[in-house]
Amino acid sequence: MLIFKGDALLAGDGEGSFDWPDRPSEALRCSLDFPESWQDLTAWCEVGEDFEARGAEWLDLRAIWHRFGEEAFARAGAAYQYMNWRRSMRxxxxxxxxxEAREEDRGLSCPGCGRAFYAPLHPAIIVAVERDGRLLLAHNRRMPEKRYSVLAGFVEPGESLEQTVVREVREEVGIEIGGIRYFGSQSWPFPSSLMLGFTAHWSSGEAIPDGLELDEAGWFAPDALPNVPPPLSISRRLIDDFVRRQGCKN
Incomplete structure (x- = not known):
């Protein structure tokens, strides 16, 4: 049982699990109240701000990864996305x-007009662009100071994933790219994204940050990287893959 209070998840002390065995009587919403089609999710409950539990603490989802691992993060992330959607889609x-929760799948049905609704998923690309053995990294204004990462952006209607990669790179740093290859994907519950990773090569142009989302951008050698994201996101996996491949070449 996962217990959420807003965006925070209840976890035990340093030795305990983040799974709790019992449903709180104060639960506002709980997946156990929904049809059987919802029960293959890890069970979750949402509680109010005044709910407290002794011998426990509240963690955000990123902290779940660091303390309990990738599988726990994935389970908690899926439950959070459904919980958050059920809270807002009433x-x-x-x-x-x-x-009302549907019997046949994890959707919602309208008993008035018969329409069905499903949890939203927002696809986004993230791309590692290389040029002559260097990696393009940029600082987004929303990131912690001096933390750099690869470029990313949401897919727009009518676009293929490859078209999104080209457009986002062009919009954010003004360069053209080619050699786009799929790398991997990651569910990213902040709040409901699916990150689709790619690699690409520089074709032309000088990397100049757009000044809107990005305020700094540059090409970095594998042995001279700036502060980059911690090892929990696909952005770091892309960066680590670049470093590994450059090391193999040397």
Missing amino acids: FCSFCATPL
Whole structure:
């Protein structure tokens, strides 16, 4: 049982699990109240701000990865996305009838007009661009100071993933790229993204940050990287893969 209070998840002390055995009587919403089709998720409950538990602490989802590992992060992330969606999606957007959990899948149905609704998923690309043995890294204004990462952005209607990669790189740093290859993916529950990773090679242009999202950008050698994201996201996996491949060449 995962117990959420807003965006925080209840975890035990330094030795304990973040799974709790019992459903709190104060639960506002709980997946156990939904049909059987929802029960293959890790069970979750949402509690109010006044709920407390002794011998425990509240962690954000990133902390779950560091303390309990990737599998725990994935389970908690999936539960969080459904919990957050169920909290905000309460009424039909067409006829305002209260929605009900569907019997046949993890969707919601409107008993008034019969429409079905499903948890949103927002695809986004993230790309490691290389040039002559160097990696393009940039500082996003929303990142911690002096932390650099590879470029990323959301897919727009009508685009293929490859078109999004080209557009985002062009918009953010003004260069053209080629040799786009798929790398891997990661569910990213902040709040409901699917990150699709790619590698690419520089073709032309000088990397100049757009000044809107990015305020700094540059090409970095594998042995002279700046402060980069910690090892929990696909951005770091892309960076580590670049370093590994450069090391193999040498």
